[in-house]
Amino acid sequence: MKHNIGISEQHRGAICENLGRVLAGSYALQLQTQYAHWNVRGPFFDSLHQLFQRQYEDLQVAVDELAERIRALGHTAPGSFDEFSKLSAVKQRTDFRNSDEMVACLLEAHETMIHVCKEAIACAGRGGDEATEDLLTERVEIHGKAAWMLRTTLEK
Numbered sequence: 001m002k003h004n005i006g007i008s009e010q011h012r013g014a015i016c017e018n019l020g021r022v023l024a025g026s027y028a029l030q031l032q033t034q035y036a037h038w039n040v041r042g043p044f045f046d047s048l049h050q051l052f053q054r055q056y057e058d059l060q061v062a063v064d065e066l067a068e069r070i071r072a073l074g075h076t077a078p079g080s081f082d083e084f085s086k087l088s089a090v091k092q093r094t095d096f097r098n099s100d101e102m103v104a105c106l107l108e109a110h111e112t113m114i115h116v117c118k119e120a121i122a123c124a125g126r127g128g129d130e131a132t133e134d135l136l137t138e139r140v141e142i143h144g145k146a147a148w149m150l151r152t153t154l155e156k
């Protein structure tokens with residue numbers, strides 16, 4: 001069916017490719033954060049366990065919104081581990097020696113996601129897609145806040 005939502009077919013394709021990368025990275029980061037929630041050890045267990053939970057719960061909501069934006073633009077949302085691992089700039093790790101290494105890994109992943117989102121925002125801007133720009137601008141803000149919280153826990 002034809003889409004008449006004020007964004008050309010060519011732009012919708014490019015925007016959805018970018019949204020797919022944001023979705024895949026967010027899903028990978030959600031899983032990585034949940035892994036940290038489950039497996040964190042050490043004297044700061046309780047506060048980190050809870051911080052990680054708040055962060056993966058946000059990502060859980062975000063991946064749904066990102067996937068549904070792709071659908072609203074007329075494309076199919078990626079949704080398998082195979083697709084996500086191909087599209088994600090966030091790579092999975094399980095080789096942590098301590099909680100600081102876990103936090104540093106998650107921090108780097110949030111920073112990576114800011115860059116992935118910014119590229120997608122630029123693409124949405126070229127296509128005149130304000131709704132996607134809004135959604136992704138919020139994601140940049142939330143990744144920035146998560147990065148700050150993780151960075152702060154590494155300060156001695």
Ligand SMILES: [Fe+2]
Pocket residue numbers: 037053
């Ligand atoms: Fe839990």
